[in-house]
Amino acid sequence: MTDLDQTHPAIADLRLRARRRLPRFVWDFLDSATGAETTARRNRGKLDEILFNPAALFGELDYNLGRSLMGRDYALPFGISPVGMSGLVWPDAELHLARLGTARNIPYCLSGVATKIPEDVGPLTDGRGWFQLYPPRDAEIRDDMLRRVKASGFDTLVLTVDVPEPSRRERQRRGGITHPPHLTPRIFGQCITTPAWSLETLRAVRKNGMPRLAFIEDYTGQTGAMSSTAHAGYMIRTSPGWDYLRALRDGWDGPFFVKGVMVPEDAVRLKKEGVDAVWVSNHAGRQFDGSPASIEVLPAIREAVGPDYPLIFDSGVESGLDILRALALGADFIMLGRAFHYGIAAFGPKGAAHVVDILARDLQANLGQLGLPSYEGLAAKLAHPPAP
Ligand SMILES: Cc1cc2nc3c(=O)[nH]c(=O)nc-3n(C[C@H](O)[C@H](O)[C@H](O)COP(=O)(O)O)c2cc1C
Numbered sequence: 001m002t003d004l005d006q007t008h009p010a011i012a013d014l015r016l017r018a019r020r021r022l023p024r025f026v027w028d029f030l031d032s033a034t035g036a037e038t039t040a041r042r043n044r045g046k047l048d049e050i051l052f053n054p055a056a057l058f059g060e061l062d063y064n065l066g067r068s069l070m071g072r073d074y075a076l077p078f079g080i081s082p083v084g085m086s087g088l089v090w091p092d093a094e095l096h097l098a099r100l101g102t103a104r105n106i107p108y109c110l111s112g113v114a115t116k117i118p119e120d121v122g123p124l125t126d127g128r129g130w131f132q133l134y135p136p137r138d139a140e141i142r143d144d145m146l147r148r149v150k151a152s153g154f155d156t157l158v159l160t161v162d163v164p165e166p167s168r169r170e171r172q173r174r175g176g177i178t179h180p181p182h183l184t185p186r187i188f189g190q191c192i193t194t195p196a197w198s199l200e201t202l203r204a205v206r207k208n209g210m211p212r213l214a215f216i217e218d219y220t221g222q223t224g225a226m227s228s229t230a231h232a233g234y235m236i237r238t239s240p241g242w243d244y245l246r247a248l249r250d251g252w253d254g255p256f257f258v259k260g261v262m263v264p265e266d267a268v269r270l271k272k273e274g275v276d277a278v279w280v281s282n283h284a285g286r287q288f289d290g291s292p293a294s295i296e297v298l299p300a301i302r303e304a305v306g307p308d309y310p311l312i313f314d315s316g317v318e319s320g321l322d323i324l325r326a327l328a329l330g331a332d333f334i335m336l337g338r339a340f341h342y343g344i345a346a347f348g349p350k351g352a353a354h355v356v357d358i359l360a361r362d363l364q365a366n367l368g369q370l371g372l373p374s375y376e377g378l379a380a381k382l383a384h385p386p387a388p
Contacts, residue, residue, distance in 0.1 A: 004347065004350070004351075004354045004357075005354070005357065005358070005361070008346070008347075008354065009358065010318075010319070010358065011318045011319065011339045011342060011343075011355065011358060012318070014339075014342040014343045014345075014346040014347070014351060014354070014355065015031075015338075015342040015346075017342075017345075017346035017347070018030075018341070018342040018343075018345035018346045019031070020194075021194055021196050021197055021345055021346060022089070022194060022197055022345050023187065023190035023191045023193070023194045023197060023198070024175050024176070024190045025175040025176045025177045025181070025187055025190055026088055026089060026175075026177070026197070026345075027175065028171050028172050028174065028175025028176075028177065029085070029088065029089075029172050029175060029177045030089050030338060030341055030342075030345070031171075031338065032169055032170075032171035032172040032175070032286070033169070033171075033284060033285035033286050033289070034167040034168050034169050034170070034285065034286055034287060034288065034289050035168065035170070035289025035290075036289060037171070037285060037289065038285075038289050039282060039285035039288065039289050039290070039291045039292075039293070040284060040285030040286075040316070041285075042285070042292070042293040042296075043282070043284065043285060043293045043294060043295065043315045043316030044316050044318075045293070046292075046293035046295045046296050047293070047295050047316055047317070047322050047325055047326075050295065050325040050328070050329065050382070050384075051382070051383040051384060052324070052328070052369075052370055052378075052381045052382060052383055053370075053381055053382075053383050054369045054370065054371075055369070055370055055371030055372075055381070056371070058371035061367070061368060061371070061372070061373040062373055063364055063367065063368075063373050063374070064373060064374045065077070065360060065363055065364060065367075065374075067332070067333060067375065069107075069277070069310060069312075069332055069333045070156075070255050070276060070277065070310060072128070073105075074105055074106055074107065074333075075104055075105035075106060076104070076105075076106050076356070076359070076360055076363070077323060077327060077333055077334055077363075077375065078106060078317075078323055078333070078334040078335065078336060078359060079101065079106045079107035079108060079109065079130075079333065079334075079335050079336075080097050080100075080101055080106070080107070080108045080109060080335065080336065080337075080340050081109060081281075081314050081335040081336060081337035082109040082110060082111035082112075082114075082130075082132035082158065082160070082259075082337070083111055083114075083337050083338075083340075083341055084111045084112075084113035084114060084213075085111075085113065085114065085115055085179075085211060085213070086111065086114050086115065086341065087114065087115030087116060087204075087211045088115065088181065088211040089341045089344065089345050090197075090200070090341075090344040090345055090348065091200050091201055091203070091204030091211075092116075092204065093115075093341070093344050093352075094110060094114050094115065094116040094120070094121050095116065095120065095121065095124060096344060096348075096349040096352060097340060097344070097352060098110065098121045098124040098125050098129065099124050099349075100340075100349065100352050100353055100356065101125065101129075102124060102125055102126045102128075104353075104356050106356065107128070107129075107130050107156075107333075107335075108125060108129060108130065109129075109130035109131070109132050109156075109158055109335070110122075110129060110130070110131050110132065110154070111132050112131070112132055112133045112134050112145075112215060112216070112236070113134060113213050113215070113216060113232075113236070114213075114214065114215065115211040115212060115213070115214055116214055116215075117148075117214045117215045117218065118131060118148055118149045118152035118154060118215065119148065119151075119152045121152070122149070122151075122152025122153035122154050123152065123153055125153055125154065126153075127153050127155060128155060128156075129152075129153060129154040129155065129156070130154065130155075130156040130157075130158055130257075131149045131154040131156070131157055131158065132158040132159075132160055132259065133145070133146075133149075133157060133158065133159050133160070133248075134160055134163060134236040135159065135236065135238055135240040135244060135248075136219070136235050136236055136238075137234070137235060137236075137238045138235065139247070141219050141235065142247075142248075143251065144219075145215070145219075146248075146251060146252060150252075150253070150254075154254075155254040155255065156254055156255040156256075156257065157248070157252045157254065157255070157256050157257070158256075158257045158258070158259050158279065159240075159245070159248055159256070159257070159258050159259065160258075160259045160260050161240070161258055161259065161260045161261070162259070162260025162261075162262075162281070162282070162283050162287050162288070163260070163283070163287060164238075164239035165239075166233070167286060167287045167288070169286065176190075179212075179213070179232070180210050180211070180212045180213075181210060181211060197345070200348075213232050216232040216235060216236060217232065219235060220232055220235065242269075242273070245258070245270075245273060245275075246273065249273065249274050249275065255276045255277070256274075256275055256276050257275065257276060257277040257278070257279055257312065258270050258275050258277075258278055258279060259279035259281055259312075260279065260281050260282075260283060260287075261278045261279065261280055261281070261301070262280065262281075262282055262291060262292065262294065262297050263297070263301075264297075264300045264301050264303070264304035264305075265304070267280075267301045267304055267305050267311075268304050268305060271305050271309055276310065277309075277310035277311065277312055277332075278301070278305065278309070278310075278311055278312070279311075279312040279313070279314070279335070280294050280297065280298050280301055280311060280312065280313045280314075280331070281294055281312075281313070281314045281315050281335075282294045282315050283315065284314070284315045284316065284337060284338065285315070285316075293315070293316065294313065294314070294315040294316070295313075295315075295316070295325065295326060295329060298311070298313060298326065298329045298330050298331060299329050299330055301330070302329070302330025302331075303330075310332050310333070311330060311331050311332050311333075312331065312332065312333045312334070312335060313326045313331035313333070313334050313335070314334065314335040314336065314337065317334055317335075317336050317339070318336075318339060319358075319359070319362050320358075320359050320360070320361070320362025320363035320364070320365065320366055321362060321366045322334075323359065323363060324363065324366055324367070324370075324375075324378060327375050327378050328378040328379050328381065328382055329379075329382075330379075336355075336359075339355050339359075340352050340355050342355075343355040
């Protein structure tokens with residue numbers, strides 16, 4: 001058996017293999033950002049600028065890589081970000097990733113625009129699943145969705161607020177993806193060159209039909225008289241206000257997080273409104289190409305909300321070292337979206353499991369360089385602490 005850690009020791013290796021194995025329209029859907037993709041590159045560049053002072057002669061370390069969030073102990077300080085149409089990247093990805101999260105005791109967040117419904121995935125999360133919602137316009141539909149999400153075994157609700165409009169995603173458009181995917185001659189031509197993905201997907205399509213926005217489509221057709229409003233885009237593409245936030249907060253019994261926050265004042269207000277954790281993210285540069293890197297805004301958000309308020313972080317994380325960087329700048333917990341999908345596209349479910357191993361090993365390797373057995377004291381190791 002091949003030792004993946006020998007042949008594919010970094011997320012970058014999985015990315016390269018995923019790129020070869022996915023038809024172009026799927027690859028461009030997974031990998032593209034918006035505009036000139038400057039913010040996506042900036043996420044990477046700004047993480048690389050964060051440096052630590054290595055330590056020497058500190059004796060043996062007894063590592064503890066675990067991390068708790070909201071009173072819950074996780075084996076590692078990271079989890080799996082919500083990715084819409086995850087099952088297009090690899091059939092049943094949502095089920096595989098939910099099982100992986102449970103098996104390794106890390107959180108998995110199911111997207112509200114996934115190819116699986118909450119009832120398929122919730123039971124695999126051991127009552128600890130996170131569910132991400134794009135806010136439905138219709139309050140009745142929203143309430144029914146939340147009832148189903150809760151009954152399926154999800155306990156944490158995540159509201160994403162950085163998609164007030166669909167973004168351009170020019171590269172994704174050029175790749176030719178449509179919703180739902182159609183087998184045009186062009187897409188067919190792409191699929192011929194990627195037999196592993198195509199055969200696996202064909203098998204799944206025979207069983208379950210084309211990958212689609214399964215949860216949303218349970219409700220299309222229910223938005224009243226105007227058929228032009230009865231489609232997925234209309235139902236969920238809305239820009240909620242503070243009243244909407246309160247309705248969600250009051251209607252959800254369990255931890256409630258808000259994802260896509262980049263401004264300290266917003267984070268402070270969300271804290272005041274009773275949101276349990278703020279998720280600092282620029283959606284991996286997929287929404288707004290004029291945004292700072294999410295790591296750039298993290299210190300100011302930490303400063304604004306105080307030392308004890310839970311902050312989650314994502315966008316551009318590719319290694320254990322990146323995770324340490326975000327922890328050092330004030331994050332409590334780190335999430336990764338594309339990395340797990342590069343893994344599953346590259347090697348199926350074992351590729352996603354390999355991502356957990358890569359990150360865990362890299363965490364320990366780099367903590368060792370800092371002379372730290374755990375994440376306590378990381379900030380003091382920064383070579384250039386951020387200006388207050
Ligand atoms: C293909 C793709 C689909 C995504 N779909 C969603 C989604 O449905 N809901 C959401 O809140 N974020 C979504 N995101 C954003 C991720 O949750 C996450 O913020 C981002 O991927 C983190 O950056 P990373 O991929 O560099 O780890 C998506 C990201 C990708 C790459």
